[in-house]
Amino acid sequence: MTNRLYYTDTYLRTFDATIVERADDGRRLYLDRSAFYPTSGGQPHDRGTLGGVDVIDVVDEEERVAHVLAAPYAGPDAVHGAIDWPRRWDFVQQHTGQHLLSGTFEALFDMPTVSVHFGDALSTLELRAPALSPAQLRRVEEHANALVAENRPVIVTFEDAEAVAARLRRPSMRTGTLRIVTIEGHDVSACGGTHVRATGEIGALLLRRVEKIRDNVRIEFVCGARAIRRARADYDALSGIAMRLSASVDEVAPLVQAQADEAKALASVNRKLTEEVAGHRARIQWEAATPGADGVRRLRGVDGMSSDELRAWAAACAALPATVAAGAVRSSRTIAAAVSADLHANAGALLKEALQRVGGRGGGSPRTAQGTVPEDGHVDVVLSAVLDAAYGPAAS
Numbered sequence: 001m002t003n004r005l006y007y008t009d010t011y012l013r014t015f016d017a018t019i020v021e022r023a024d025d026g027r028r029l030y031l032d033r034s035a036f037y038p039t040s041g042g043q044p045h046d047r048g049t050l051g052g053v054d055v056i057d058v059v060d061e062e063e064r065v066a067h068v069l070a071a072p073y074a075g076p077d078a079v080h081g082a083i084d085w086p087r088r089w090d091f092v093q094q095h096t097g098q099h100l101l102s103g104t105f106e107a108l109f110d111m112p113t114v115s116v117h118f119g120d121a122l123s124t125l126e127l128r129a130p131a132l133s134p135a136q137l138r139r140v141e142e143h144a145n146a147l148v149a150e151n152r153p154v155i156v157t158f159e160d161a162e163a164v165a166a167r168l169r170r171p172s173m174r175t176g177t178l179r180i181v182t183i184e185g186h187d188v189s190a191c192g193g194t195h196v197r198a199t200g201e202i203g204a205l206l207l208r209r210v211e212k213i214r215d216n217v218r219i220e221f222v223c224g225a226r227a228i229r230r231a232r233a234d235y236d237a238l239s240g241i242a243m244r245l246s247a248s249v250d251e252v253a254p255l256v257q258a259q260a261d262e263a264k265a266l267a268s269v270n271r272k273l274t275e276e277v278a279g280h281r282a283r284i285q286w287e288a289a290t291p292g293a294d295g296v297r298r299l300r301g302v303d304g305m306s307s308d309e310l311r312a313w314a315a316a317c318a319a320l321p322a323t324v325a326a327g328a329v330r331s332s333r334t335i336a337a338a339v340s341a342d343l344h345a346n347a348g349a350l351l352k353e354a355l356q357r358v359g360g361r362g363g364g365s366p367r368t369a370q371g372t373v374p375e376d377g378h379v380d381v382v383l384s385a386v387l388d389a390a391y392g393p394a395a396s
């Protein structure tokens with residue numbers, strides 16, 4: 001049985017212990033006592049060194065704690081252990097912050113925590129709640145940060161499961177003696193994790209994204225140095241946008257909205273103009289074209305059109321009498337074809353067949369169609385196939 005030193009002292013960074021068993025050729029060590037926290041309760045394991053060798057995993061095996069090393073250890077049984085403290089402290093802040101938050105969601109809105117996750121970049125807690133409004137989120141954040149500022153003691157006690165059951169925020173399945181973590185006057189939880197000794201050490205607490213997961217709500221949160229780093233990154237990103245807009249950070253949101261509205265309006269104007277230009281272009285080509293023996297005018301699209309222009313041009317050509325048209329955007333090997341309504345021909349079927357012969361793909365309606373070809377050399381092959389086909393005039 002490993003004596004878990006972190007149970008009674010979260011702040012123990014180094015310790016001396018005796019190896020009681022070596023497994024996996026010295027890559028897996030069992031000690032009589034250890035300050036290494038094993039992965040459990042959603043909190044990741046500690047890293048650090050044992051006898052100078054890197055500890056890459058720490059596994060909770062109920063009675064014992066297994067220390068998995070990066071390389072075999074062949075030294076004496078008496079070993080010195082050192083915890084990677086910045087990593088541990090980071091998780092201590094996130095973990096205690098989670099107790100504080102879960103207690104706050106419960107106290108203010110009766111929303112129980114159903115699961116928690118502590119990641120390397122951000123942590124989440126899932127609440128049993130149908131929804132969480134932005135106003136509720138702000139209230140919880142303010143309340144939790146006020147409790148941080150009050151620097152309330154966080155106390156660890158060992159109590160009998162039955163005696164403590166009624167005071168627990170969340171029922172425990174365990175029996176016998178429980179390790180109880182109490183944030184004075186706020187939250188009582190059964191927990192085997194590592195915690196700060198007073199709420200002030202959690203530092204700033206920031207709630208971020210809220211996501212609906214089935215019948216629950218998942219909330220991202222960051223505490224302590226992470227919250228400061230996150231806020232710094234947010235500010236840097238926001239001020240970068242503000243600088244490009246020649247505005248202050250507070251002006252960014254309304255400015256971006258105004259620009260988005262303007263872009264939408266301009267896109268609509270642009271669409272109308274593109275259609276108008278395409279109509280004129282098609283009409284000029286049509287007037288200059290000499291009808292074939294079958295009475296059909298064959299229009300070839302000019303190079304340099306964008307795909308929007310090509311599509312609009314094809315639609316305009318389809319609206320002209322006795323006309324067949326085909327054009328391309330060579331850079332993207334996109335081809336459009338059009339056939340007037342008064343001709344006995346189907347643009348979609350025609351283009352599809354011509355495309356398939358060269359391994360291209362596409363199709364469309366009887367009047368207009370579009371597709372792409374795999375090679376530059378196929379563009380003219382397909383254009384010719386469409387334009388050189390025989391078209392009979394419509395009976396009407």
Ligand SMILES: [Zn+2]
Nearest residue numbers: 181191193194
């Ligand atoms: Zn805990």
